[in-house]
Amino acid sequence: MIQVKMTVNGKEKSGEVEGRTLLASFLRDTLGLTGTHVGCDTGQCGACTVHVDGVAVKSCNMLAAEADGASVDTIEGQAAPDGTLNAIQQAFQDHHGLQCGFCTPGMVMSAAALLKDNPRPSEAEIRFHLSGNICRCTGYHNIVKAIMAASGQDVSAIAAE
Amino acid sequence: MYNFEFVKPSSIDEAVAALGEDEAQALGGGQTLIPTLKQRLARPARLVSLSGIAEMKGVGAEGGVLTIGGGTSHATVAAEAAGSYPALAALAGNIGDPAVRNRGTIGGSLANNDPSACYPAAALGSGATIVTNAREIAADDFFKGMFTTALEEGEIITAVRFPVPQAANYQKFEQPASRFALVGVFVARGGDGVRVAVTGASEEGVFRWSEAEAALASDFSTGAIEGLSVPADGMIADLHGSKAYRAHLVGVLTRRAVSAAS
Ligand SMILES: Cc1cc2nc3c(=O)[nH]c(=O)nc-3n(C[C@H](O)[C@H](O)[C@H](O)COP(=O)(O)OP(=O)(O)OC[C@H]3O[C@@H](n4cnc5c(N)ncnc54)[C@H](O)[C@@H]3O)c2cc1C
Numbered sequence: 001m002i003q004v005k006m007t008v009n010g011k012e013k014s015g016e017v018e019g020r021t022l023l024a025s026f027l028r029d030t031l032g033l034t035g036t037h038v039g040c041d042t043g044q045c046g047a048c049t050v051h052v053d054g055v056a057v058k059s060c061n062m063l064a065a066e067a068d069g070a071s072v073d074t075i076e077g078q079a080a081p082d083g084t085l086n087a088i089q090q091a092f093q094d095h096h097g098l099q100c101g102f103c104t105p106g107m108v109m110s111a112a113a114l115l116k117d118n119p120r121p122s123e124a125e126i127r128f129h130l131s132g133n134i135c136r137c138t139g140y141h142n143i144v145k146a147i148m149a150a151s152g153q154d155v156s157a158i159a160a161e
Numbered sequence: 162m163y164n165f166e167f168v169k170p171s172s173i174d175e176a177v178a179a180l181g182e183d184e185a186q187a188l189g190g191g192q193t194l195i196p197t198l199k200q201r202l203a204r205p206a207r208l209v210s211l212s213g214i215a216e217m218k219g220v221g222a223e224g225g226v227l228t229i230g231g232g233t234s235h236a237t238v239a240a241e242a243a244g245s246y247p248a249l250a251a252l253a254g255n256i257g258d259p260a261v262r263n264r265g266t267i268g269g270s271l272a273n274n275d276p277s278a279c280y281p282a283a284a285l286g287s288g289a290t291i292v293t294n295a296r297e298i299a300a301d302d303f304f305k306g307m308f309t310t311a312l313e314e315g316e317i318i319t320a321v322r323f324p325v326p327q328a329a330n331y332q333k334f335e336q337p338a339s340r341f342a343l344v345g346v347f348v349a350r351g352g353d354g355v356r357v358a359v360t361g362a363s364e365e366g367v368f369r370w371s372e373a374e375a376a377l378a379s380d381f382s383t384g385a386i387e388g389l390s391v392p393a394d395g396m397i398a399d400l401h402g403s404k405a406y407r408a409h410l411v412g413v414l415t416r417r418a419v420s421a422a423s
């Protein structure tokens with residue numbers, strides 16, 4: 001077993017992992033942070049997206065041991081401690097950016113990574129950035145709209161589809 | 162996934178020593194290897210992570226040559242090569258998706274030599290040199306057919322050197338489910354002539370289209386290759402495209418790349 005330590009959503013966490021333990025399993029099974037979803041387990045769907053040292057990664061495609069010493073941010077750390085949603089989460093709610101919600105943690109984490117680098121992305125930039133996040137419900141339209149709204153852009157002209 | 166011992170050395174020498182053990186395998190970004198291990202298609206006793214080796218990371222341009230550390234992520238190449246070798250940066254910035262680009266490395270991509278991967282086309286099309294812990298290998302001698310390279314057991318790609326051409330372009334016809342290239346063509350025009358490298362098409366993996374290179378060397382224009390085509394024989398056929406379809410795409414994408422590069 002390997003002892004790992006990481007800062008998860010700002011708090012020091014440690015635990016024992018096997019070589020093969022995935023970061024997604026460590027977060028969900030050891031730390032109980034089940035907001036990070038595992039959809040495909042093959043690196044395709046993006047439901048498991050978290051940030052490691054500030055950049056988006058698929059936690060089903062990274063070993064927990066590789067994240068030793070890193071700073072990890074998950075969906076659980078996005079809202080304020082009192083439960084107030086952050087701008088992206090609130091925009092997903094306001095613009096109906098989710099239906100079943102399975103893809104949503106990954107969508108929100110991917111969107112957060114995008115807005116950090118590009119505070120006012122165009123619709124095309126958002127769609128390109130989300131190419132690794134698959135949603136089986138929404139048809140993406142309202143997800144894109146929510147991210148535009150979260151970045152302070154006027155979406156009143158974008159019709160609901 | 163079967164279990165394995167995980168080690169994370171901080172220098173090339175330590176990594177080479179750790180890889181000297183039986184059944185040891187290098188781990189780059191894991192974007193190909195982890196899914197492979199999940200399917201139990203490989204069973205290493207030990208994984209040697211290359212992600213903690215600072216001397217294998219980074220992008221540097223000097224005297225018309227761009228050197229990229231073997232452990233450099235696709236995202237870093239997309240950002241840092243944009244000024245010195247825009248065609249290569251654009252290729253890196255269009256591999257998979259952002260999360261894949263943050264983990265996947267150039268060394269892992271070249272060592273894997275997936276027949277549909279993008280970087281092999283750039284390395285062969287640019288006439289790059291693959292630098293390992295033991296030697297330097299010209300791209301022309303490196304790719305040995307699908308998933309096969311000139312690398313010896315335990316040998317690691319520490320850097321890749323790209324001579325920067327006068328003009329270059331990569332055209333990728335994306336297979337939308339996998340986001341790999343259904344067919345991809347890298348065209349580069351440099352001091353030594355023109356190179357055209359094709360990925361995604363041949364059962365032999367990445368290859369140079371020499372007839373197109375010869376035609377473009379004397380006249381670098383789409384007109385020069387208008388009537389040229391590659392034979393459908395030996396092309397990959399799968400549910401995404403027939404041999405004839407892939408052969409057709411090679412011609413179309415080469416013309417698009419030439420037009421975008423001129
Ligand atoms: C959803 C998805 C989409 C993708 N889309 C594309 C695409 O569009 N185009 C594309 O080209 N690729 C694509 N890829 C593959 C991606 O680029 C991988 O990052 C790459 O193929 C492997 O690099 P890695 O660093 O992750 O290597 P790993 O997966 O860690 O390793 C792959 C192999 O290389 C060996 N290896 C790793 N590093 C070295 C080294 N420095 N020296 C020697 N051997 C080494 C390993 O032992 C292993 O055999 C995609 C992957 C995913 C999951």
Ligand code: FES
Pocket residue numbers: 037038039040041042043044045046047048049058059060061
């Ligand atoms: S669960 Fe990780 S990409 Fe689908």
Ligand code: FES
Pocket residue numbers: 097098099100101102103104134135136137138
């Ligand atoms: S809301 Fe159901 S998968 Fe996206």
